[in-house]
Amino acid sequence: MSAIQKGDLLxxxxxxxxxxxxxxxxxxxxxxxxxxxxxxxxxxxIASKGIVNNSISCAMFKLLESKGIKTHLVEKLDDRNMxxxxxxxxxxxxxxxxxxxxxxxxxxxxxxxxxxxxxxVEFFLKDDALHDPLINDQxxxxxxxxxxxxxxxxxxxxxxxxxxxxxYFLTLNLKLVDFKLEFGRHKGEILLGDEISPDTCRLWDxxxxxxxxxxxxxxxxxxxxxAYQEVLKRxxxxxx
Amino acid sequence: MSAIQKGDLLxxxxxxxxxxxxxxxxxxxxxxxxxxxxxxxxxxxIASKGIVNNSISCAMFKLLESKGIKTHLVEKLDDRNMxxxxxxxxxxxxxxxxxxxxxxxxxxxxxxxxxxxxxxVEFFLKDDALHDPLINDQxxxxxxxxxxxxxxxxxxxxxxxxxxxxxYFLTLNLKLVDFKLEFGRHKGEILLGDEISPDTCRLWDxxxxxxxxxxxxxxxxxxxxxAYQEVLKRxxxxxx
Numbered sequence: 001m002s003a004i005q006k007g008d009l010l011x012x013x014x015x016x017x018x019x020x021x022x023x024x025x026x027x028x029x030x031x032x033x034x035x036x037x038x039x040x041x042x043x044x045x046i047a048s049k050g051i052v053n054n055s056i057s058c059a060m061f062k063l064l065e066s067k068g069i070k071t072h073l074v075e076k077l078d079d080r081n082m083x084x085x086x087x088x089x090x091x092x093x094x095x096x097x098x099x100x101x102x103x104x105x106x107x108x109x110x111x112x113x114x115x116x117x118x119x120x121v122e123f124f125l126k127d128d129a130l131h132d133p134l135i136n137d138q139x140x141x142x143x144x145x146x147x148x149x150x151x152x153x154x155x156x157x158x159x160x161x162x163x164x165x166x167x168y169f170l171t172l173n174l175k176l177v178d179f180k181l182e183f184g185r186h187k188g189e190i191l192l193g194d195e196i197s198p199d200t201c202r203l204w205d206x207x208x209x210x211x212x213x214x215x216x217x218x219x220x221x222x223x224x225x226x227a228y229q230e231v232l233k234r235x236x237x238x239x240x
Numbered sequence: 241m242s243a244i245q246k247g248d249l250l251x252x253x254x255x256x257x258x259x260x261x262x263x264x265x266x267x268x269x270x271x272x273x274x275x276x277x278x279x280x281x282x283x284x285x286i287a288s289k290g291i292v293n294n295s296i297s298c299a300m301f302k303l304l305e306s307k308g309i310k311t312h313l314v315e316k317l318d319d320r321n322m323x324x325x326x327x328x329x330x331x332x333x334x335x336x337x338x339x340x341x342x343x344x345x346x347x348x349x350x351x352x353x354x355x356x357x358x359x360x361v362e363f364f365l366k367d368d369a370l371h372d373p374l375i376n377d378q379x380x381x382x383x384x385x386x387x388x389x390x391x392x393x394x395x396x397x398x399x400x401x402x403x404x405x406x407x408y409f410l411t412l413n414l415k416l417v418d419f420k421l422e423f424g425r426h427k428g429e430i431l432l433g434d435e436i437s438p439d440t441c442r443l444w445d446x447x448x449x450x451x452x453x454x455x456x457x458x459x460x461x462x463x464x465x466x467a468y469q470e471v472l473k474r475x476x477x478x479x480x
Contacts, residue, residue: 107373120378138360
């Protein structure tokens with residue numbers, strides 16, 4: 001695997017580039033430092049974010065694999081690059097929530113900090129022009145995003161992943177408030193794709209309640225790099 | 241029942257007033273001519289709308305009762321007044337859709353006119369300040385709008401009601417595109433409440449495709465009163 005080389009750029013997103021390789025079943029995810037929020041209207045760079053998010057994502061995918069969750073991770077190649085299985089990505093963003101925050105508060109009138117037990121799982125249409133609207137199962141089927149069986153599968157997986165991650169982050173003194181997942185199809189299987197990082201998870205320090213995630217960037221809370229580094233330090237400390 | 245008298249005004253909504261009666265289990269719905277759209281930002285009067293909607297609603301509730309659906313209807317009192325069972329209304333708007341139109345096109349990128357088979361049932365939070373956002377089952381439970389059993393019940397009823405209404409309107413040469421339902425609790429049962437009218441249903445003429453519903457008001461399509469009268473004429477013709 002170590003001889004794998006980056007081929008043509010397949011896709012450039014807001015936080016990552018994806019490159020082809022000589023193996024049609026494998027692609028390389030390169031993590032960038034660029035950060036965007038609010039449908040791309042807020043843009044900046046967070047120093048070393050790509051390095052932090054690649055490391056944390058690899059650690060999380062390994063943890064999940066060890067608990068029986070199938071992910072796209074093949075191996076971490078270097079600081080910013082991750083070799084992954086190529087997915088036919090499902091155009092559904094899956095959000096799991098343990099504590100009310102973000103759009104749940106703004107859109108639906110929940111109180112920030114409200115405990116959600118059992119956790120809420122939501123599906124959103126991945127469509128920037130439509131601002132990633134909330135959808136229900138029947139919308140997803142009629143929009144041909146996924147079959148009902150696939151939706152039930154990823155909802156079940158999201159709940160399993162949530163239990164694993166919630167427990168893990170608690171050992172790092174972090175509350176897993178909510179997080180985003182993306183799934184895709186690969187050789188007849190559905191694998192967890194994308195990344196798991198402070199860009200895609202809300203993480204609050206258990207003792208202080210300090211937000212250690214992208215909300216520091218979104219709402220100009222300061223010490224953005226420090227928060228990402230702090231999460232990495234706790235994850236790596238746990239690994240070591 | 242004919243001796244029933246209007247008591248104090250209990251509630252005034254955009255299109256109806258609700259009055260107490262001497263019987264604590266019964267209230268009177270009075271249908272107004274006022275029309276609003278887009279969260280109340282567009283307002284006007286549609287001549288005789290209250291009379292039309294009371295008549296159509298009574299006919300629809302009777303039809304549904306005859307097919308085993310439990311509704312709040314007791315009896316039509318006069319042109320504008322309907323005697324109904326008093327409900328503890330659930331703060332969930334239920335929308336059933338056979339053909340894509342309205343918010344499905346604007347919010348989710350469906351093509352107007354796309355056939356939805358099986359029909360889509362959606363839940364919305366009844367909250368003007370939040371612009372009645374789409375919600376999923378778990379939101380509804382955590383917001384204490386309804387239990388999961390109640391949600392499953394009203395979703396099943398919405399599908400049954402849709403089948404009955406779709407078939408009925410077809411006999412009137414009308415396509416039932418979509419419609420809104422509200423349910424409430426009464427003495428341990430869940431009853432269909434509110435109204436069923438061109439204010440709450442999208443109805444398209446089968447031959448011409450002409451919109452015979454509130455969209456004529458929303459989008460200034462002209463001949464608003466005529467459209468409401470046309471639906472009433474077809475419903476009454478069917479009754480006679």
